[in-house]
Structure formats: C-alpha cells, structure tokens
Amino acid sequence: MAYDKFTVLNSTAVPLPIENVDTDQIIPARFLKATKREGFGDNLFRDWRYNADDTPKADFVLNNSIYKGEILVGGKNFGSGSSREHAAWAIYDYGFRCVVSSFFADIFKNNSMNIGILPVTVSEGFLHKIFLAIEADPNSLIQVDLPKQLISIVSTGESESFDINGYKKNNLINGFDDIDFLHNIKTEITAFAQHTKY
C-alpha cells in the first residue's frame, strides 16, 4: 500500500520494557475478523490495556497519559509468533511510526516495513539508555534519522547507528512498496515462470 514517507522523526516515546511481546498480545486473534485494514488501533494490546469489562487497566502504559508519541520502545524479541500483519496495522493505526527494540521477530519486521513503520534494532545497552531517559523524563525526545541511519536521545546527545538494507531504506524514504517494484519486472517474472518445475 502507499504509505507516508519516512525520513527524520522527532518524537517522545512510549516504553514497553517487556520481552517476547508476541503478536497475540499486540492484537488478539478475536479482533482479526475485519476485511479492511483500518481501525485496529482501538484494540492494540487489548488484553493488557483493558479489563474484561472494557474498563482501562490503570497500570498499562498506553493508559498513562504522561507517555505518548510516535515511537514505541519494546523489549527483546518484539513481534514474535503469528504472521498477522494486523499487528503492524494496529501499531500504525494507533499512531506509531517507529518501533525500537534490541531484537525483532523476522515476519513482524518485514510486515512493518511493508506498511511504512520503521523497526529500529539497537544494542541492549542503548535500549536500556532509552528506557532510562524516558523514565527520568517522559518528555524525552528521541530522534530517528533514517537517511543517516542514526537514533539519538536528544537530551543526552547519545546516539547509535542502525542497520537497514539499501533497498528497504529507499522504499521507506520515498513511500514505495515492493509491489511497485515487482510490477516493473513483470516481463522477467513471466520469462522465469516458463522454466519452473511446478
């Protein structure tokens, strides 16, 4: 799908220092019944965010108004489990444009980049520094500079570079997606298909 271009993001961040946040937590299966991609943000982290009677759980970070912003910072192995792209849609629909963690599950990472969310993998040490900065001041700004592949904690000036392959980087900066690319090489695909075994 066409999505907003991603270049430099300056934002406060929402901390979720839990490991192995799986896609069943991000969006439980019972909310996967829509046939459109919009509206999943309402049920983002549904069972951590709301009680069974739909009242908000006061101790969950999304229900604490001092934490806000377009960056979600999660613990190690973020997005494991089901391949549901709905997890990425829910994060996007809620208003996040970037997820930071020390380790992402593969499918979630692909799904995110395919819809214009930038997953930034940082070291354990830098992740800890981000959590500390937000804990000290929830208004701490984090800067994510995709062209420079650099993430910074604005208040302390600390920064770390991150990896992304050149193709995906170019897509995100320009708002392109893979289908645009594949459409342009359709002749090559057709020729290739003549010689496949199945």
Added chain:
Amino acid sequence: MSKNPQTLFDKVWDVHVVKQIADGPDVLFIDRHFIHEVTSPVAFLGLKNRNVDVMFPEKTFATADHNTPTINQHLPVGDPLSANQLKALEENTAKYGISHWGLNNPKNGIVHVVGPENGITLPGMTIVCGDSHTSTHGAFGCIAFGIGTSEVEMVLASQCIMQPKPKKMRINVHGSMQKGVTSKDVVLYIIAKLTAAGATGYFVEFAGSVFESMSMEGRMTVCNMSIEMGARGGMIAPDETTFQYIKGREKAPKGDAWEEALVYWKTLKTDDGSVFDIEYNFEGADIEPMITYGTNPGMGIGISHAIPTGADMESGKASYAKSLSYMGFKEDEPMLGKKIDYVFIGSCTNGRIEDFRAFASIIKGRKKADNVTAWVVPGSHVVEQQIKDEGILDILTEAGFELRQPGCSACLAMNDDKIPVGKYAVSTSNRNFEGRQGPGARTLLASPLVAAAAAVTGVITDPRTLIG
C-alpha cells in the same frame, strides 16, 4: 563429494531466485500459495485498488479454517464478522478463478493439513501462506514460510516475494526416540534448548536418525513449530518415506511425470561438506515427554521435571515472573499432578490421523475424567473420515469424548472454541502465549499422548505410566 557442496536449503532457494537486488532482498518465485479467510481479504482489496490482476491463479489454493465453527457446520455461520470473511474468500476466489475449498467442501480443513493431504505440497517447492505455520510444508523438503498480508497481495500480483536470504542452521538429533516420546516432544525439546527466539534470522534443516525414522506426519509436526524458535522455516530432506507418502495423492505427478519428479527429488539433500552458519546436536535418548509451563513455547520441560527458578533464566527475570504469575505457577513446583480443566487435540501441529491414533491408544478402555472438558478436532474432513473408518470414533465415544468438525478451533480461539479465563488447558497446538486460547486462558503445550493422559486422569500425568 561435489566441488561446491550445497545445502538442501541453497539448492531450493537458488533455483527460485528471479533477480537479486544489490544491498536488498532476492526476488523469489513462489510455486504454491495457500490462502485462508483471515489474512487474504485486505490483500484482495489492495489488488482491486491498484487495478491489478492475479498473475497465476492456478498456483494459489484457498481453504477456510481459522474462523470456522467446529460444530453444526451445515448451518449458517452465526457470527456476522466471521461469516463476512468466509463470504469474502468465496467471492474473491470466484472472481479471480482460484481453487476454493470452503466450509462443507469435502476437501476442507486446516490449510497445512489439506495441502500435503492432496498432493499440492511437493518436494523442492517454495510455498508461502499468510500464516506463520506454513513452515509445516518444510517436512517435504520445501522452503515454506509464513508471510504478512502485504506479501499475500504481492504473491497474488506477481507470484514473487522479496526476501533477504536467511542464514542456515542445522539441528541434528541422533539416536532414536524413547517409548512414549513423539515428534512433538522432540520439537518442544529443541525449542526449550534454543529458546523462542533462538533461530530468528535462520532457516533450519532438521537432520539425523531421529528425523530419518520419523513418519511424514511426525516431520510435519516438527517443521510446523520451527517458527516457535523464531526460524523463518524448517525443512527435512525428502526420502523414501516422503515419496511413499506422496505417491497416488490427487495432485501428485503420475506415470512418466512421477518418474521424472523422483529423479529430481532424490537430488534434494545437503551435500557432504556443506557449511552451515550454526549447527546443534542433540541425542534422542535425552528427550522425554515434554510440557510447557510458561507463556512462550520455549518455556518447556520434561514432564517429570520441576519448573525452573528465575535464577536459571538467562533473559529478564521480570518477564519470567510475569509469565509464571499469568500461569498461576511457582518456581520449583513439579508439573506432574497439577489439575487441569481442558484438553484440546487438533490444529495444524497435531490434527492428523496419527495424532488421533496416539490419543486413542491411551484413552482406549479408560474414561474421560469428570473435571475435564475435551475438544477433539480433526485437521480436515479427510482426517475426520479416517477417524470414523478406523474405529477411533468408537473408542472416543466409549471413553466419553465427542468428535468435532475440522478447523483451527481452540489453537487461536477465533471462533467460539475459547478456553475460559484462568482455566488450564493441555493443548496439542503450537502457542501458549497469554490469551492465545481465549482471554486469560492458561495453555500447556504437549503431545497427543500427554494430552490423552491428562484427559483420562484430570491431572498432568506421564503418559509412559499408562502405556502397557
């Protein structure tokens, strides 16, 4: 030894690369694409918005499974949202000329059960589906993995997806399996050793005598759960067991085409001298029936063991404590003897005929425990029929169990098959995440034998004590 030894994975991957992009992913051609009602509607919507057609509709196969009821399938689906997804799948497949095995079609069932069952899955293929357990098909020597909906749209539009080539891991399990130990225990053991993220970034080949002597259904159970250690997928080299399984199935090659296929399939193995990025070795004799105690599939132990203490965990203690608190368990408690409330046998992991045979072998001549609610859900109508034909239904009925109709059911609890809050379920499925089987549900992953032992005793029981 050949000059340039290649792994099974390299052999299959390399012949499917349409184009390599510098500092980017490979464009990979996809031989088979499976779709279901939950992750495909938005992909079709995308095609419509772009005004793009399906490039090779004959390479895509649709079945309804995730969201279907497992009782009264002849009646209209009650939940309007579920019914709407089923209708969307029917309409979209009709519009583009894609094969569709919807509810009540005799070939309907869980996508990863019906693919192999009908000979759609063949060695050396690339296979994708908007479902992470697509790794199941790796049992046939395929590169098979789960994709997101944007990628479903991509495959419909171009028969290709764009993937960086993963790193290679080989996991060897030597020796043989002990009595009462199944393929499910083998894979739960491996995941417990590697952790839930231990194979992220890798494609795994399972090798060694334990896998060589396993049935195709057992191999499917193992490959199915590759994703639970984060792997992109898992695969096993095809051999005589594979060829015997495939022969005669509806969409398998016949006559000369069969002979020709065999010649190719026999080349699909890792050459001696091939190099893996990482390799692990385990002994079959070390594996006992397994059960999970926590909230990710890496949190599993031998059934006779006690729950590890947080101090044994290399990762965060806070996450570990949260997990045990959710489960209502304490460190150092034994698993044996814990009271359970539900038993679920089924899913793409353990919903095939051998799983029900194993289940029946323990419940035969016994009765379901009064405190247990059991859901027995076949993976497909074909499996359902086998259960009836082989007399397993009689054993189930005699022991107080009911057989339901095929679907994903309580594995992900999208339909009405939800485990109630706080209840303990011994489940033959693949994930024990918080709320996976219903809000507040507590899942204990295990084999069909462990599930059967729990179902007849009402507590966690070592199935070896019930095997004659």
